[in-house]
Amino acid sequence: MWVRVRMERQNSRLGGGAPAMLWAILDEAVLRRTVGCVEVMRDQMRKLVEASEQPNVTVQLLPxxxxxxxxxxxxxxxxxxxxxxxxxxxxxxxxxxxxxxxxxxxxxxxxxxxxxxxxALGPSETRTRTARISKELEE
Known part of the structure; x- marks a missing residue:
């Protein structure tokens, strides 16, 4: 239930005509600790990279x-x-x-x-690192 609520909130608040500003700083552990299957992890990281490309979203990584x-x-x-x-x-x-x-x-x-x-790493370097970690999951 909480996942659905958070997804709906995310979609409604980060998009639309007056989106909220989000600045997230993540520890590298959240990308490295496998929760669910590899496909889920890759999808999550892809979504994170896509979201971080929005002008109202900034994501940084603590390596x-x-x-x-x-x-x-x-x-x-x-x-x-x-x-x-x-x-x-x-x-x-x-x-x-x-x-x-x-x-x-x-x-x-x-x-x-x-x-x-x-x-933390800058937003661009964070996107690059996240994509690299995602690709490592395929190996």
Missing amino acids: FSLGAHPGLYGPFVILTFPHSTPDLVWIENPKNSVYLESPEDVDNYTDIFDQLRDI
Whole structure:
């Protein structure tokens, strides 16, 4: 059920007349850890590369060669809103979701995101690396 909900949300929010902006930073492990069969992994990577070519989508990869980095504490999403609605951070875990609303928390996660953005591969290099990893699955 959650997969269907997320797919519908993705299709409705990243396309259309006023698409949302998405900036994703992924650890290389998400491309290397096989979930499902090889065909599913290749399709996922192809979709990732295609999505990253949209003007409102930026994808960057944190390669294994970086070693430890500030993103190892776990995934998070910084949600920004138009107008006067304050930003917030969304942290999802197996039992629940947590929203952090305090400016200090949002600033802390924004700093972490900026650090990750600075050390990650650029969008073009990320697409190239993703395509290469996908091709390795065929071997």
